[in-house]
Amino acid sequence: MQLLELSKFLAENGFANTIDGQTGVDIRAANTLEDAREGDISFLANPRYTNLLSETRASAVIVKNGEPTPKDLTVVRCDDPYGAITAAIIRVHGHRNHPQWGRDARAVIAESAEIGENANIGPNVTIAANVTAGRNAVIYPGCYIGDDVKIGDDVTLFPNVVIYDSCVLGHRVTIHSGSVIGHDGLGYAPVGGAWVKIPQAGRAVLEDDVEIGAGCAIDRATLGETRIGQGTKFSDAVVIGHGTKIGPHCMFVAQVGIAGSTKVGHHVTMAGQVGVCGHLTIGDNVRIGAKSGVHSNIENDAVYLGSPAIDSGEFKRQAYLVRRLPKLKQRLRDLEKEVAQLKENLDDTAAD
Amino acid sequence: MQLLELSKFLAENGFANTIDGQTGVDIRAANTLEDAREGDISFLANPRYTNLLSETRASAVIVKNGEPTPKDLTVVRCDDPYGAITAAIIRVHGHRNHPQWGRDARAVIAESAEIGENANIGPNVTIAANVTAGRNAVIYPGCYIGDDVKIGDDVTLFPNVVIYDSCVLGHRVTIHSGSVIGHDGLGYAPVGGAWVKIPQAGRAVLEDDVEIGAGCAIDRATLGETRIGQGTKFSDAVVIGHGTKIGPHCMFVAQVGIAGSTKVGHHVTMAGQVGVCGHLTIGDNVRIGAKSGVHSNIENDAVYLGSPAIDSGEFKRQAYLVRRLPKLKQRLRDLEKEVAQLKENLDDTAAD
């Protein structure tokens, strides 16, 4: 595709733009400034990378209106380079083309399972009794879908995903490799110095448009439901305890862990390695910084940080003072000396 | 089952109780106060949820003797609502019914493997040479059991579990999906700026009644054994380093990581995301709070918190003082002013 054509496509999709340079250059792929080669379109959205503009081998770069750029670099100027490159990637690369298996003869599908039209089911998949799945299911090799699982339309399960019995996946759910949905949580009662297992009789429900990264583990509820809200996205190795309910449109970065019976509102973001205790309520639009440990309820719209997590402004003040502790201690020591000196002087004065 | 019948069952199992309300109501399932519908029995054990009593649609609720309850709610009063609901769940729901495969023809079982009676082995399982397994093995699809592995009676491996060569699983061991037992730990010697692999010649042993969550990784020992003690339970994504030995009846919450060659006593609980360094000794009955980082040995019965982890009481005092740092700094500043003023006054007095 020529750059001019891509420019028109972007304009039609809400990204008004002007080309400054060669409009006829061929665009065959999108890439980062650093890795780009001839034929690639790239972008500058983070000022951290401005210095790469002069080094990139990209054939064209999407930049913000007003950005100073090297004279011989072809650029596409617009108001939202990040939005524009997203649209450009979708246009140039499209989404992944899955291998086409149809219903592979080496998949093991129970007779009682009801699989919708246009299914694409790889070899070595196991689909157990009474499973129902909607249209266009893509189920890669090595997946296991347990008894009585219900699956919506347009669901994609990458290789080696496991869905335990009775769980529910909505429409357009995507789960990456190695993730496990609906296994037993840590439910035991202490009896005579040993742990007695409590049957985990609930299930896990993933609502429409949920995407789960690789190696995640979402426990089924002991009773009732563990639930991941519509449009929520998880990165890798995220762990959700039994009975926890996550609202819609949340985003959890890798290695987040939420204990059981906690409720999380909508549009909550948790950065990497955040941990949240059980039986808590986290409000809507909350943002929690990387590695925080949450031990208490959090109000709507709060920004939390630290372990135990507190308001991020307060955390930063505390962290600043901890860094200043050597100076505070020095001031205390100086003051002690001064007071000792004062006392001596006062004694002298009094003795006069 | 009618509530009266369930009440009798509970009484026979050590939970003396009285019904206050309709003894004839039908109980078909157990559920949380929030998710319960008609036909469900629920429970109140955590005072955090007391306010849900007036809203629940449960047909009956198990509560503590003396708990005030809404007039029109049928309740079962007893001394231990949590123990009673555990017994009720086991009675009403029972444990999971596994799919029945017998020895599925699509499982790949080495001729030299000796599998006990009543095995239930799914398709796409691989059992390598010289494996021995006891009675009633349940092995879901996608599991791999390496050469020379020894497995006891009544073991359940959920889909896609991997057991490396020469490892040992005791009786009644249960392992959830995606967990890996006995792979090589991080054993390398630095030679000339590169890492040279040290063969990991040991094995991993899981004693009787161990249950392992989803996505856990338990390294084999370099030499000798990594060992998980009898009745110990892990949640998800727990990682155990090579040569580490965990005692019996421990409970580790999700994302706990223990480095190599550490020894942990019996009845130790570690909350979520705890990390423990290598070559340490953790005593019996120790409790370690969420997200703690353990860098030193811990005595029996201690309660530890923080990173580096210290006695929890001491940690709480320190955390309190860190939160008070802005006030401490203000007090220091006030005192400095006061001393300066005093000094000036003293100089004046002296000058008089």
Add this chain to the structure above:
Amino acid sequence: MQLLELSKFLAENGFANTIDGQTGVDIRAANTLEDAREGDISFLANPRYTNLLSETRASAVIVKNGEPTPKDLTVVRCDDPYGAITAAIIRVHGHRNHPQWGRDARAVIAESAEIGENANIGPNVTIAANVTAGRNAVIYPGCYIGDDVKIGDDVTLFPNVVIYDSCVLGHRVTIHSGSVIGHDGLGYAPVGGAWVKIPQAGRAVLEDDVEIGAGCAIDRATLGETRIGQGTKFSDAVVIGHGTKIGPHCMFVAQVGIAGSTKVGHHVTMAGQVGVCGHLTIGDNVRIGAKSGVHSNIENDAVYLGSPAIDSGEFKRQAYLVRRLPKLKQRLRDLEKEVAQLKENLDDTAAD
């Protein structure tokens, strides 16, 4: 093998040594001091375990020259017991013998795949279209290798490893069970309160001699490459974000997480549960202590600790002062009293 023979082998491999005791004892295995039995050779490298010398049942123990040892214990004295036991383990145990499947008929291999000579591919492996693999590939059951993946010589994939489409593995790469390479990272653009997926059009590249533990997740790049440098080793449950580049000869302990677009130099070590934010640059030879949270760039050769991570010396001073906070507070309180007393005295003096 007799001990004398092993001693000669060690000497020939650069570990000059002398036997103090029975040179004719049979050595059949290597083991730890604690677990060793008759026929085992053991070693003492960590002074923490010196007391085990008097209890071990090992037939011989490799110790440092000059180490005092029990009279009746056969020891092999040398300068580098850790290096010598590594060589001894390789000599006595060798590396793992894989099961031999040849190209198992139950593996599903696309016609367009080009697999080099001497391949050992287990049942229930799926190799998709246009995959190329070099010589001596060992691919255990349950692995999935996506379209267009390129694999070098002497690669070992343990059971249930997943390699997404278009990724690249160099020569001698080893990946343990359950790890996932090249899946989509957390790439979404916020549009009207929902998350719109950005196609992840890049790939992941593992250079020669990389070894990856169990349950790791290495995202593909949105654009360009995620790259793991030559000879780098990961333990379990390590997560690498999209577009991140790790240099050669690094070592990451379990549960390390690195966000996207970060660059890590060569010979960097990160201890367990370290987290690193995105878009950072970590220099060469950097060492980062367990559980640290890195929020800023780090210079070459630095040693960092804490969350937010800082120079380890500074961290230790701060941690010391935090532990001393109760005493600092007491000193402040004492000083306040003293100043109040002084003031009173001064007032008295002035009033005189």
